[in-house]
């Protein structure tokens with residue numbers, strides 16, 4: 232299958248593109264800076280800024296599936312400017328992709344677009360499946376608009392799947408890249424009350440979910456991409472410390488300090504969501520890493 236990928240140079244996109252090529256697909260990666268990448272067997276790169284329309288859009292129409300992973304990192308202090316970049320890099324990209332899919336030359340195309348579990352906003356300990364309502368903070372509003380932009384493609388007969396992705400745990404990038412150095416310095420400790428739920432997923436399970444969703448033509452709409460066992464921040468801290476054999480402090484970093492250091496993003500770290508992958512489990516998807524301890528041992532042990 233010919234698959235067009237935005238964000239295919241990023242943390243998730245690199246792992247996904249590698250797996251798709253391994254499985255015999257041909258992947259076209261859109262990147263803003265082609266200089267850093269060389270094409271190989273089963274993979275080619277085209278240059279273009281997905282937040283702007285351009286010649287890159289003509290390529291989209293020749294692909295059977297489009298996977299949309301582009302988006303500026305949220306792991307930074309949120310200012311008015313950085314929030315605009317975080318938002319535009321997702322919403323404008325998705326609008327431009329959908330507009331390009333209007334002219335698809337291939338029948339029965341699929342768009343798998345990203346969203347995040349932040350869609351649900353902060354919650355206590357109740358389970359959240361795909362039918363739950365969105366929240367109303369910055370990330371929730373962003374996810375709502377990001378999803379709406381992608382769902383527009385269904386008007387052109389495209390099957391649209393929205394991956395509400397949890398905190399991706401992987402070897403090169405994402406949350407662990409931020410956390411492990413601190414834990415290695417012996418600075419690992421829970422955040423705030425430590426009771427907030429952290430809904431995570433192993434990068435290899437996420438990649439396998441994309442393959443599953445490409446195949447399952449009856450699946451559409453939002454799909455929670457999280458492991459079936461969300462843990463509290465305190466449990467996460469303990470398990471991560473154990474995986475890298477470092478002591479952790481069970482006295483927590485006070486919430487107000489985190490807010491001073493990280494600003495509004497600190498607030499996100501202090502609140503959580505207990506998200507469950509109901510649609511995937513109902514559809515028979517089998518997680519290779521359903522438990523946090525096994526996932527962290529595999530990645531770091």
Ligand SMILES: NC(=O)c1ccc[n+]([C@@H]2O[C@H](COP(=O)([O-])OP(=O)(O)OC[C@H]3O[C@@H](n4cnc5c(N)ncnc54)[C@H](OP(=O)(O)O)[C@@H]3O)[C@@H](O)[C@H]2O)c1
Nearest residue numbers: 238240241242243262263300301302303320347396398399
């Ligand atoms: N990682 C997680 O834990 C997680 C959790 C929930 C949701 N997600 C979502 O999943 C997607 C992939 O995540 P990731 O961790 O793989 O992200 P990533 O490593 O930061 O990569 C995202 C890609 O987006 C492109 N990009 C960056 N800034 C951009 C901008 N200003 N305008 C347009 N494109 C830009 C980059 O491609 P080029 O530089 O090649 O153009 C980059 O490779 C993102 O949309 C993210 O929001 C991730």
